[in-house]
Every structure is written in structure tokens, then in C-alpha cells.
Amino acid sequence: MMLPLLLVAGLLSAGHGQSIRGLNPDLTPHYSGSGGTFTCISGGGKVIPFSRVNDDYCDCPDGSDEPGTSACHNGRFYCRNLGHEPRLLASAFVDDGVCDCCDGADELKGKCQNTCLQASAVHKEALKDKIAQYEQTLAKKAEFISSARAFKEDLQRKEGTIEADIAAKQQEVAGLKEEVARLEAEESARRAEEEQQRAEQAAAEQAEAERAAAEQAAAEQAQAEGGSGAAEQPELSTGTEGGEARELQEEQAQTEERESVKSEQQADEPAETEEHHYDEHVPAGDYDRGVDMSDEDFQAQQQEYQPPRPDGHAAAAGRPRGSPSEPTSEWEDFMLFYEVVKQWARTWIHLLSKVWKEGIRDAVLAHREKLQQQMAAKFQRDAEEVEAMRAAAVAALQAEMVPPARQDDAAAQPEAAATVPLRKPPRQRARSSDTATDSSTPLGTVRNRLYDAERALEQLQKDKQDIQTFLHIYTDFGPGDVFLSLANKCFTSYQTRWNYEVCPFKQAVQREGYSNSVTVGRWYGFSTDHKIMYFTGGDECAGVGPRTMTVHMECGHENKLSDGEEPATCQYSTKFATPALCGEEQLEDLRKQLHNLEAFEKEVQALIAKDEL
8 A cells, every 4th residue: 555655745745735626746746836837737738827727617638727626527636535545536526515535625624524534444454354364374374384394204204115015005905805705705605504504494394384284274174074964954854844844944044144144244354254154054065165175076066956945845856947746936936046146156256266366366476576576676777877877987087187198298207207107096985885894793804904904005005106296206386395285186166157177286177067078288387486387288179289277376365266268269277366375575564554554643633633723
């Protein structure tokens, strides 16, 4: 800020400056009034009497003769704003009834209050905040230097033993892999033996269950056959006693029929209940086995069975219906119809039960199992496809992060370029079920040890690559190796369409959203003043050649990549703010501004008090 200097200039020019309203102190020599004339500053040398200065009439084309009025459209009014920042005001705002200058000089005297001290207080607080933030920024820079020094010392300490450490760790990993393979083979054999034992036990249990079921079925069949023989009823005799017996039997049959219908409605399994009630109303031994009989037995029984006739004549049972020697009654017709319907129902129940037991049930269960197997296979294929896509994406990302060797680097350092392998970032993955198991088992313990050993080996290989890169290939990391703190880090600038990613000491990439990506340059180096990072040798651009990226660096409170443009075809540019470029001189300048501002406060207060008199 130039506030202290401007205040001093204002005080020195008080002789003529205070007599000319709105005069910029820098232009005071033009308003000396020598010879009683005034020469327009940029008006082609036009000379007017000095008395016409600030006479509210515009004489000079540049408006320089009216610095304190609104007569000239291009005039400029100077606000002294003692105690705060001076400013130039367009002449149109002079004497317009609005206080634009904090000291009120743009309006008639006494109309505006002087608020410059209040504005200066706000400015002073902002300046203090800026100083505090800058001190924090320099503290970050000190941390950068400290971490860079520690990183470099750690690499130097590991350099002497890195090869031996890698060889020892590789041997340890190989031994653990052999031990894991041996334990896995033992585990597989143990599981196979357990599976065989379980299969044998299941087979024995199944055989025992089948034997018990067969014995139970045989016992039930024997019991049913014995009961049916004992339950057979003798034929009803003829005559009066036979008629009474038939009436009692008919009433009992009707009562049993009603109970049968009622029980059918309340049963949980209609087919089995109905079948049970049907057995109660047929002669014992005819249908006692229900649907468990074979088709041949069922057909033979259907041919042999003759329904009873309620006519009381034993000989009528053997004669065909409609014989002229024995007329039929309505009740006999109804009973015959009832027996036919009952027999038809039993036939269909038998057939449906047989179809369900022998065909449909097995087919339904088989179809259901087939659908489950198909769904499981589909889920497995989908999981494999997702895993393959993830692996391909990870491989592509790792490939992008590994820049190929540049021709200019190979020419400049052929030995280093030939010995340094392409660096890939170590795999960072969580322990999964196939890499680490329950540590309470020997196999799980060894798998955990193998996992840890593999991660340690990857870290050693990364350290070896860092040793080659940061101790032998690249050696310029700025004052105090401060830029070494940017190693193994990437920064992204998100723009409307394109995103730019810059990885110092590696490469720069342009991405379109999360899909297409183009390498716009590979690390080349810093400029002499360490304010620019160069990336060259990017992907080929049709008709232009390899793409390039220039990163302009500036002091900032934190590492932040911003902007991103293509000023020329396939030539890209971004900005990068970092504490690494902040210096003590900027902090000292801010502190000096605050000191001068505070030093002028008392003097400004005295001048303001004098102006208000």
C-alpha cells in the first residue's frame, strides 16, 4: 500500500493543494499559478487565466481546470480521506448530495461527517488478519521444509540396505507362501474327510429312515387288512325283522352322511378327510386302502363292487337294475346315484393324488431347484463381470499414473533412464476373506503374516523407486528442498468441461469428466526462479506434436490448483498456489504497513479536528 506516502505527499502539498479543491497531490506542480495562468495538462497546450480554475465552467478538453467541480464530464475529484485510503472520484459525483469521500470533501463543508477513522479501523483489522494468516502460511512452509528434509534423510538412510531388505523380504514372502500352500492342502484334506463322514452318516440315517418307514407301512397295511375282515357285516335277512334292520341301517347311514359332510368342511386337508369319510360308508375291505392301492387293485375292486340295495331282498342284490321280477323304488335309485357319485369322487381323488405324488410334486420341486441354480449362476457371472471391470479400471488408472521415459531425459541421463523401472503405486487394499482369515487357526495366522509381509515388500519396492527418483534422477527441489514436499501428490482443478490434474515430478493430465483422459505433459523441471513448472512430451496432438503444460506458481495459504486453459493448440496452462513460494519479505511488508498506519493515527486525528473547525 502507498497510504503513508500519499499522506506525506498530501501534507507537503498543503500550501497550494489545500486552496484548490479536489486536487490530486501528484498534479500539484501544474497548479503553481506562476504568471497568473494555467496550462491545460493534456489539452494541446491551451492556456487560460488561473482564476478560471474551479470556476464551475469547463475550459480544458481534459477537464483539468475543474478538479473540484462537476463542470467537466471527464474530470476527476481527489478524496484525501486522511486516516484511510485516498481515492479518485468521477466529477459527476461531486456536490450531488451523497457523501462519497469518507472525509466528506466531495460535498459542501459541514454536510458530511468524517468517517475515515472508522474505515481505517476496519482496514487495520483486516490488515492484522492478513498478517496472522501469512504467519500461518510461513509456518506451513517451514513444515514443508522439515518434512522434505526428513523424507530425504530417510531415503539416504535406506539406500545402503534397500537391496538386502528387499531380498530378505522376498525370501520371507516365498516361505510364507509355501507354508500357506501346505496348510491349505491339509485343510482341504481335512474338509474332504469331514464331508465324506457327513455323507456316510447321512446315507446311514436315510437308510434307517427308509427301513423304519417300510416297517411302519407294512404294519399299517396288515392292521388295515385285519380290521377290514372283522368289520364285514352279514347280509340282511328278509322279512319283517330285515325291514326293521334296514330302516335302522338307513337312519344310521343318513346320520353318518351328515357327520361326514360336516367333517369335510372342517378338515385341514380336504382330500384325505373326504377319503376317510368315504371309507366309512362302503363295505369294509373294499376301499380301506384308499389311494395307496395300485391301479390294478383299484380297477379290480371297482368291477367287483356292487352297491347295497335297500329293498330287503337278498336275491335282488344279484339281479340287474330294472328286472321285471323286482321293481325299484325312488329310494333305491337315490342310493344307487349316491354310490355312483361317491365312487366317481373316489376315483378322481385317487387319480389326482397319484399324479401329485408321482409326477407334479417332483416336477415342481425339480423346476424350483433348477431356477435357484440358474439364479445363483447368474449372480456369480455378474459378480465376476463386476470384478473384472473393477480390475480393468484399476489397471488403467495405474497405467496412467506411470509416465513412460522421455526422450530428452533418456538422452540427458542414459544410465539413469536405463536403470530406473517404471514406477507403479503400491496396491492399497483391505484385508478380505481370501487374504486374511481367523487368526485363531494356524492357516489364518500364516495368511495374516503373508499379507503383512507382502505389504512390507511393496513398501520396500516403493522406497527403492523413490531413492532412484529423488536422490539420483531429480535433484532440484527449490530452496531448502521445499518442493520435495509435493512428491507423490496430485492436485486437481475442476473446470466447466475439462478437469486438470497435476502431479509434480510425474505428469499432468486433462480429463473430460470421469471418462476420457489425455496426458498433456510429463515432468520436465522448474524455471530458474522456481515460479513455473514445466511438463513436456505429452500425448501426440495431430498436426502439432506432443502436448505441453505450464503451471504458474504463486504464494498461497494452501496447495491449490486453479484455472486451466488452452491458450494455444495442445498447449495448456494452469495456476498453482502454494505456501512454498511465500517469503519473509511479504510478511515484513505487511507488518510495515500496519506500523505506518498506526503511527499516522494521532497526526490524522489532529488534522481532521483542524479541518472541522
